[in-house]
Amino acid sequence: MVAPIDMVGKRFGNLVVLQLADERRDNKRCWVCLCDCGNEKVIIGKNLRNGQVKGCGCLAGRPASFGSFHHGLSRSPTHTSWRGMIDRCTNPKHGYYEYYGARGITVCDRWRNYENFLADMGERPDGTTLDRVDNDGNYEPGNCRWATWDEQGANKRKPKDRRAA
Structure with a gap:
């Protein structure tokens, strides 16, 4: 098996990779990520690298006027x-x-x-x-x-x- 690309500490949009996840999805490596809003989410590595996933979903369906984070305190x-x-x-x-x-x-x-x-x-x-x-x-x-x-x-x-x- 090929060793995973080390993505710990790398930022992808609003996500920072914390560690390699124990689980796999569709036989693909997953990573535990921390969103700028504070939520952790497990994401398939390929989806991070190709830009398909940039956050935990906290921004989904929100108008741009809401700002970057769901709690509205990101610049506090x-x-x-x-x-x-x-x-x-x-x-x-x-x-x-x-x-x-x-x-x-x-x-x-x-x-x-x-x-x-x-x-x-x-x-x-x-x-x-x-x-x-x-x-x-x-x-x-x-x-x-x-x-x-x-x-x-x-x-x-x-x-x-x-x-x-």
Whole structure:
């Protein structure tokens, strides 16, 4: 059997490939993808590569005036923080992946959906960013907070920890 083309981290429209799926459809390889709206969907790889599928379906039947995402918050500071969290942990091509995903830092399943993240964390207050209380812990309820730059600066791994990463 031919090895699959590695598509992890690649973007196809509103979808980012997370991993090779366990299932096959019509004897074709499938990939688990994360839509910009927060939904995960399993898609046949060929349909991603040829442009036939560009999203999870959240845009289907919506007029252009609705914008790009079904929740309408894609340009909010909170969504920007959420998207950055997802990318740092899942996209090997992201500039900070080595400090997050490569270290084993993950995003809990619940927070793969933007609406769940928003419900748990609330809107991002002005002047804050997403911070993990335990820097070796995952992005999940109970380990995250909105913190100022000063608070985040005081919550860093010690230099010896950074060398070990």
